[in-house]
Amino acid sequence: GPLKEVLFFPSTQTCLEHLFTPNSSFPCRCPLPHGKETSFSRLLRHLLSARASLDLCVFSFSHMELCRTILLLHERGVTVRVVTDRDYMTITGSQIGTLRRAGICVRHEMSTAVHMHHKFAIVDGKKLINGSLNWTVTAVQSNKENIMVTEEPELVRPYRLEFQKLWEANDPA
Amino acid sequence: GPLKEVLFFPSTQTCLEHLFTPNSSFPCRCPLPHGKETSFSRLLRHLLSARASLDLCVFSFSHMELCRTILLLHERGVTVRVVTDRDYMTITGSQIGTLRRAGICVRHEMSTAVHMHHKFAIVDGKKLINGSLNWTVTAVQSNKENIMVTEEPELVRPYRLEFQKLWEANDPA
Ligand SMILES: [Zn+2]
Ligand SMILES: [Zn+2]
Numbered sequence: 001g002p003l004k005e006v007l008f009f010p011s012t013q014t015c016l017e018h019l020f021t022p023n024s025s026f027p028c029r030c031p032l033p034h035g036k037e038t039s040f041s042r043l044l045r046h047l048l049s050a051r052a053s054l055d056l057c058v059f060s061f062s063h064m065e066l067c068r069t070i071l072l073l074h075e076r077g078v079t080v081r082v083v084t085d086r087d088y089m090t091i092t093g094s095q096i097g098t099l100r101r102a103g104i105c106v107r108h109e110m111s112t113a114v115h116m117h118h119k120f121a122i123v124d125g126k127k128l129i130n131g132s133l134n135w136t137v138t139a140v141q142s143n144k145e146n147i148m149v150t151e152e153p154e155l156v157r158p159y160r161l162e163f164q165k166l167w168e169a170n171d172p173a
Numbered sequence: 174g175p176l177k178e179v180l181f182f183p184s185t186q187t188c189l190e191h192l193f194t195p196n197s198s199f200p201c202r203c204p205l206p207h208g209k210e211t212s213f214s215r216l217l218r219h220l221l222s223a224r225a226s227l228d229l230c231v232f233s234f235s236h237m238e239l240c241r242t243i244l245l246l247h248e249r250g251v252t253v254r255v256v257t258d259r260d261y262m263t264i265t266g267s268q269i270g271t272l273r274r275a276g277i278c279v280r281h282e283m284s285t286a287v288h289m290h291h292k293f294a295i296v297d298g299k300k301l302i303n304g305s306l307n308w309t310v311t312a313v314q315s316n317k318e319n320i321m322v323t324e325e326p327e328l329v330r331p332y333r334l335e336f337q338k339l340w341e342a343n344d345p346a
Contacts, residue, residue, distance in 0.1 A: 006328060006332065008331070059305075130304065139290065143288045146291055158179035159319070
């Protein structure tokens with residue numbers, strides 16, 4: 001059947017340099033463990049598998065390696081769209097400003113009374129990543145969290161429609 | 174294929190009395206809309222479908238109708254186990270104390286440095302409910318939230334194992 005993968009957090013910290021620079025011919029000399037697959041490295045691999053588009057709906061986004069991942073996809077020509085929460089986008093450490101300055105389209109929940117609490121991503125319109133995990137260091141490295149990754153069309157389609165609805169509803173133009 | 178259902182929130186407020194007292198022969202006279210299915214009524218139906226067990230992992234639990242649902246399952250003889258967050262179980266409006274006083278087994282994350290941020294439930298060991306939705310009125314009635322309900326064994330199994338792990342790790346005995 002279609003891809004179904006479940007990842008639990010916290011994830012142990014390992015070197016992720018090989019995911020960002022896969023063609024480097026020099027072995028990394030940083031002090032973190034190398035060559036170990038973790039929940040977080042699996043998440044990065046799924047995000048970095050994007051070829052055409054990444055649609056991201058996330059309440060809180062302060063994780064710098066996830067920010068680097070999104071910037072790298074944008075540089076590669078992947079169309080990235082982000083919907084986020086109005087209040088959380090301006091908290092200390094939020095990476096939303098960095099994304100905007102890099103030219104990535106970010107929209108936020110317009111209503112002041114409502115939180116945009118989703119935490120899902122859709123890769124190339126066909127792979128859904130969804131769960132409890134916000135894009136923060138605390139979520140990745142400390143909390144009990146989960147995400148599921150699936151290409152089941154019956155599960156992906158409703159999230160694709162919901163993303164489109166939120167994207168259009170929060171058009172600032 | 175196995176059940177796959179996706180529900181988005183906020184949900185509109187409707188009368189849910191018929192779900193709690195299905196055999197009542199008197200029509201409800203409350204002012205809320207009747208006979209309308211919503212994301213929230215779907216969620217209640219899935220929870221109330223439990224015959225043998227309900228395993229619940231939830232960060233924040235203050236929603237009184239969800240509390241009533243859990244109490245009703247407990248009264249019916251369904252084995253209910255709850256794992257929750259240490260800090261959030263004591264906030265104002267939390268229903269965790271009500272569950273404990275009714276004799277339901279509740280365990281909480283023991284570590285003070287870590288949040289138990291999951292929001293999933295497993296009905297009869299075979300139906301998984303998972304997403305961004307905390308069990309609060311704000312989540313149900315205001316926020317942009319999602320849950321997916323599935324009986325895909327490949328998705329349900331990892332959550333069953335994770336629940337068992339958290340249950341055993343947080344045994345206070
Ligand atoms: Zn390294
Ligand atoms: Zn009524």
